[in-house]
Amino acid sequence: MYMNTSNEHIQAFIDKVYKKVKPNKSGNVATYIPQLAKADPNLFGICFVTCDGRVFKAGQSNKTVPIESISKVFSAAMAADELGVNVINEKIGNMGSSLPFNSVIGAVLTPTHTINPFVNQGAIATTSLFYQKNKEAFRKKILSNMDKYAGRKLSLNKPVYKSEGATNSTNMALSYLLKSFDRFYGDVDDTVDVYTSQCSVNVSAEDLATMACVFATGGVHPHSGDRIISKNAAKYTYRALRGEGLYEYSAKWDTDVGAISAKSGVGGGIFIIIKGVGGIGLVSPPLDKMGNSVRGIQAGTILAKKFNPLFKAHATFCKNKKTRRKKHKKNKKTQRKV
Ligand code: GLU
Numbered sequence: 001m002y003m004n005t006s007n008e009h010i011q012a013f014i015d016k017v018y019k020k021v022k023p024n025k026s027g028n029v030a031t032y033i034p035q036l037a038k039a040d041p042n043l044f045g046i047c048f049v050t051c052d053g054r055v056f057k058a059g060q061s062n063k064t065v066p067i068e069s070i071s072k073v074f075s076a077a078m079a080a081d082e083l084g085v086n087v088i089n090e091k092i093g094n095m096g097s098s099l100p101f102n103s104v105i106g107a108v109l110t111p112t113h114t115i116n117p118f119v120n121q122g123a124i125a126t127t128s129l130f131y132q133k134n135k136e137a138f139r140k141k142i143l144s145n146m147d148k149y150a151g152r153k154l155s156l157n158k159p160v161y162k163s164e165g166a167t168n169s170t171n172m173a174l175s176y177l178l179k180s181f182d183r184f185y186g187d188v189d190d191t192v193d194v195y196t197s198q199c200s201v202n203v204s205a206e207d208l209a210t211m212a213c214v215f216a217t218g219g220v221h222p223h224s225g226d227r228i229i230s231k232n233a234a235k236y237t238y239r240a241l242r243g244e245g246l247y248e249y250s251a252k253w254d255t256d257v258g259a260i261s262a263k264s265g266v267g268g269g270i271f272i273i274i275k276g277v278g279g280i281g282l283v284s285p286p287l288d289k290m291g292n293s294v295r296g297i298q299a300g301t302i303l304a305k306k307f308n309p310l311f312k313a314h315a316t317f318c319k320n321k322k323t324r325r326k327k328h329k330k331n332k333k334t335q336r337k338v
Contacts, residue, residue, distance in 0.1 A: 007054065010056050014056050018059050022295070024298060025286070026286065027287050027293070027294035029268070032266075033163055033164045033266070034163045034167065035157075035160045035162075036163075036266065036285075039268060040285065043065070045063055045204065045206075045282070046059055046280070046281070047061045047210075047280070048281075048303065049209040049278050051217045051222055052222070055206065060205075061283075062206055064155075064207075065204075065268045066160045066201065066202060066269075067154075067198075067200075067201045067267060067269060068265030068267040069199070070203070070208065070211075070265040070269055070270075071198040072263070073118070073237060074145050075117070075127050075142060076088065076118070077229055077233055077234070079130075080233040080236040081233035088126070091183075092112075092114045092117050092126055093122070094117070094244075095111070095112055096243065097115050098248060100247070100248075102119070102170050102174060114178060116244055118240075118241060118245055120170075120174055121178060124178075125184050127186075127195045127198065129185050131185060135194065138186075138190065139194045142198050143156070143197065149210070149214045150203070150207045151223055152207075154202060154207065156201055156202070157200045161200035165193065165196050171192050175188045175191065176188055199265075203283075204283060205269075205281040205283040208280075209281030211281075213273075213279030214229070214234070215234050215237055215261070216275055216277060218275075219234035238261050241262075245261060245262045245264065246263070247264070247290045249292055253301075260274055262300065264297075266287065267285065268283055268293045269296070270293050270297070274308060277308075280300060282296035283296070
């Protein structure tokens, strides 16, 4: 089936999905970080940003939630970009995990201990790769990296930062454990503090869609056209995230929607990267038992399937790709003539 990619058709489809999913009131907001328990369970926003910079929204697409675990993707991407894919592969690695995202048993029993950059063990260790003595400079490095993807200065949710900082004993324990295995690369107190602030940055569905889209284009910002990270680092991030981003639901997601990378966070955000097509951002705080936004997974599954290039023709989503295809066809014709 060929998908109609006109603006009207895409917007109508997103509106339809929003209407269908909005009444779903199941799930519970996260409570293990006390401030997250105050989140609005009715908040629901969707945004889709295409590689050629079109923006489609439904619901409260500009209302923010703390980014939480989704922030891990940007530190991993920065490590791949600035330090090299071989460095992150060696110092963090990428092993599958079927245990909860902050499992102490996982840190002990997994041969690499750091597991992968998208669970807490590997994520805090990834942040530690950028450790510097000047804590504010260290924090700025990690936080301002995310602003580049969003294309705007993201704000810090101070109450969430304080609340998580006061209750992060598990993350401290994991970090000391990693240090004992020689798999942690900075001061524990400072790194966990900076990691906590990276998780407390506010993002909307529109921010998440824009940020996801940078990976979908292969590292270029969909609005400014600026290169944010190398193509190689974007490819690494997309691939490393596959099958890892949605906690214990990851494998099922991968089978259901077909090779599309996604990451969720306990604040209720989800971002979905559809290579060569665009990014989807979803925000809705009530979570399922695995820690994923209930409405986010329901709407994200329908949207990702619809926009998946493996299932639908998608050439018109990305002008660059279209131009490349045209050139390719022209070259082929010239070759035939010769
Ligand atoms: N800041 C949270 C933590 O470290 C992130 C967890 C998540 O979103 O999965 O516990």
